[in-house]
Amino acid sequence: MVENEFALQMQDITKRFPGVLANDRISLDCKKGEVMGLLGENGAGKTTLMNVLYGLHQPDGGKILIDGKEVQITSPSAAIHYGIGMVHQHFKLVDTLTALENIVLGMPTKKAFLDLAPARERLMQLSDEYGLHVDPDTEIWRLPVGQQQWVEILKSLYRDAKILVLDEPTAVLAPAESDQLCQAIHRLTEEGRSIIFISHKLREVMEITDRVTIIRDGKYIGTIQTKEATQLKLAQMMVGRPVSIVRQPRPVIEKKEPILVMKDVNANDDRGVQALKNFNLTVNAGEIVGVAGVDGNGQRELSECISGLRKLTSGSITVKGKQVTDVVADPSFIGFIPEDRQKTGLVMDFSVAENLIIKDYYKEPYAKKNILHHPVIKKHAKELIEKYNIKTPSGDVKVRNLSGGNQQKVIIARELDAEPVLDVASQPTRGLDMGAVANVHDILLKERNRGAAILFISAELQEVMALSDRIIVLFRGEVMGVLDGDKADASTIGQMMLGQSPEVAI
């Protein structure tokens, strides 16, 4: 019997979520002893594909072959059974348990009492073998992030994973640790194990992988030999999608009145890691400044700082000359469309009418002498429902029962109807269908032409290019570059998004 060349073949995997085609006939294979790169932008469907492989999602179409045999992976434990190990981008470790305990966690045992001695021996052996040294008796939360990742990898190896999936493994690693990881990967492949290496850092993909599969927008773009690829080619395959959103002609606005002025802004993210570094930005009236960048490079923090939800560690932000110090909840001043509409932008159990006034509920005419005037609130809702074409039976319906696009319209109506001087729109079209996206774009353009200053943050490069007068590219909390919206091209921006300065790239 001829031994099969491929450790893993995923063929024509299709996965549909309501309203989203996350994977559209994607194929990926990986030979024994090979490092296969999986490259794609955020939202391209990488994680979905891997979740299908790991049994977290069931595909709607396509098949998976392990070692040449077709298998049904119904759960993560089935995936482990087939020799698949996964190191998620966000580690799945129990913080309060030790490294050793985490590694044996979930392993079936016939003994009544836990005997960790053999496990410890095996673990030490594995860590020596691959140069991934971890103190087995330290609790996870005490370990540096890099070592937590070692624990994850060792956990998979302990289960004798033949195919190891590393989801953006280097995002959390220091350079020295990255080198260590590379060495471990080499040793693994020498033994005939296969690695699927997910990343959007081109340089690493070039260094580590043997072949690369590129997916974009849930579609399979191609697989190429890394040796034959260049970073430029990969970048183009990754971001160079056909343009379907057209840049619309816009009136030139001559007057340049600076509205949003950010000076040397530094801010941390929720974990206390610096998310914005010496950030400077000016947005003028009648201008859309688009912020391009891979998700998680400081976009959330940027929008939260401007709206006052996040404290700066240093620097200053002024809007029309007024310093932002506390939460600005005045839509006639700053309209803020938050990134996460259900978690931040809406009270899901409140009615549409109530959601339309969550920033103004205490002001006239909605409240007089500390009494809410429900008839006025309802009338206000009726007007906005009509004006913004929100599809709801009435203003009394809970926002929870509206579709995503209509929920977004509720936020837009609330935030922009009072004609703010500054609009901050953070991922305003995420998860919306084409019609709703076009609607949001129209509204933002109208806002621009009205003379509002607009900061438009989106991970969708295409819409940033279609809408913006100026584009800034955000990478690790810093501005990688500023481009003219009329002249910018996708591959330049794409490279900047990946942390390469344009001089090097072109």
Next chain:
Amino acid sequence: MKSVTKSKMIRMPLIGDVMMSGARTVIGIVMGLVAGGILIALSGVNPFAAYASMLRGAFGSLPAFSNVLVRASPLLLGGIGVAMGIKAGVWNTGIEGYMYLGAIGAAVVAIQPLSIPPILHVLLSFVVGMLFAAVWGLIPGYLRAYKGVNEVTSTIMLNYVAIYLTSWLVSSPQPLAEEGAFYPMSKLFQESAQLPILMRGTSLHPGAFIGIAICLLFYFILNYTPFGFRTRMLGSNINAARYSGVDTKKQVVFIMVIGAILGGLSGAIEVTGLKHRVYMEFVTGTGYQSVAVALLAGGNPLGVILTALFFAALKAGGATMSIETGVGASMTDVIIALCVIFVIAVGVDGRRRMKKKTAKAETAVTTEGKEDEHVV
């Protein structure tokens, strides 16, 4: 529930929701009563006879019903205090402690012979009682809002402090204490500081009516004032509240203190209306039952009125049942607990069924949440 489809709910959201939550509560209570009946039967008593006796004990005569109202008084006030917390997303389980503090505050004023009209003497006792409780409630409120201390833990711990503080204060030789008493208790309240008895031959004081009025007041506050709007927003989505400019920390403190004030008033009414002294350990679980009342009412002030009266009827009737049929008096507490468990269980089950039924529709309308999860 199964017959209520999504589209119907959308068409009449308010009525639909109220009916569904109301129906759930009633089903839970009925199941609790049935389970209690089984336990009564197991103890060798005819459950129908027992429940009949309970009904008689609660509603058989005017004096019997007045007893229900007297028992409802602290539950109403404590219940609404907890309910406000539930609406704001905090668990104010310190009612027991607030009642002690309220009683002490009231006693400080009520044992003094003051030459002011009785109404003022009573009101002054209330005010001082509420003030004491407010300060007490400020502690867990501050800890929760600014230090992240879990309010359930801190309030329950403080309950014990309040209980022992009271025991100490009413034991001689402390100034509040009755000297040479057979049991630690405070001096008798001045007659001018005692609430009037509304029905001769009973101990019916106006507490229950004050409680109902306050429940109605808070229903109004929650639904018709910016303060209530803020509170509900805080409880429904704290992120959105923050984003809308609400000082969420301050609001949490407010709500905790309001709960404390209501608990304090509950204690003050209990001593000025019923006991006329502060006894050592005079509150036995009423504070915790208030939590059950609010829970059963789903935090709805109007629901609090109904559930408080229901609990009080069970307690009053339970005493009669115990005397007439020999069922242990603790059976009432068992039945109350069963009702709470069933109401919660039915609620949870219902929600899960809803989820299953509407899972597709739900995910369809909120694709963006899903996308975050899956398509990264």
